[in-house]
Amino acid sequence: MTSRRVLIAVTNVDRYDADPSHPTGLWLSELTHAFDVFAERGFEQTLVSPAGGRSPLEPRSLAFPNLDGSAKSWYRDPVRMALLEHTAAPEEVDSADYDAIYFTGGHAVMFDFPGSEGLQRITRDIFERGGVVGAVCHGYCGLLNTRLSDGGHLVAGRSITGFSWREEVLAGVSKLVPYNVEERMKARGARYSKALLPFVSNTVVDGRLVTGQNPGSAKETAAAVSALL
Helix, strand or coil, X not given: CCCCEEEEECCCCCECCCCCCCECCXXXXXXXXXXXXXXXXXXXXXXXXXXXXXXXXXXXXHCCCCCCHHHHHHHCCHHHHHHCCCEECHHHCCXXXXXXXXXXXXXXXXXXXXXXXXXXXHHHHHHHCCCEEEEEHHHHHHHCCCECCCCCECCCCCEECCCCHHHHHHCCXXXXXXXXXXXXXXXXXXXXXXXXXXXXXXXXXXXXEEEECCHHHHHHHHHHHHHHC
């Protein structure tokens, strides 16, 4: 059997629109925890971003306690850090080569994931071909505007989770974020749910759609994606 191939989506954005002095970017552990899980299973992995090229890191993800062993080993590895300097652009990706797409988070993705028609196309192709679509934390912003071939939203009528409004408030960024993604998902017809407590691991599986609520859900979400593959 050939090795499964997973496409991992990361952001290109490094600032908040509302306050450009406030940096943002990829939440590193949401990438590394999934990467570790997929690598253990021998999956091939490729990083893609809406514009291709560099994916900046969210500074808060590099501070204690967020920079755990997994994130630290990536951060200290020049070969792996180079992967974040040279991500593929959607037009360089043949969706037929991949069995799954996995959207990482960080507040930055709120700005560039929803409008990426390239990522939407790849996601639709993979899903409609019987592949798996996964997202963790703010990564579900990448599913907001993804429509299937019949014109309906991919998330409509499906059970999902993702970073909650309550967690935005507790993270102190509710004034900076461009919209309330939890509310937007509900408006798309998604059946959104969240864990009783904020910031605890919570993953929801609905068929071949797997979503995790927050950074702490990355391992569990990646494991659920792996199980489907």
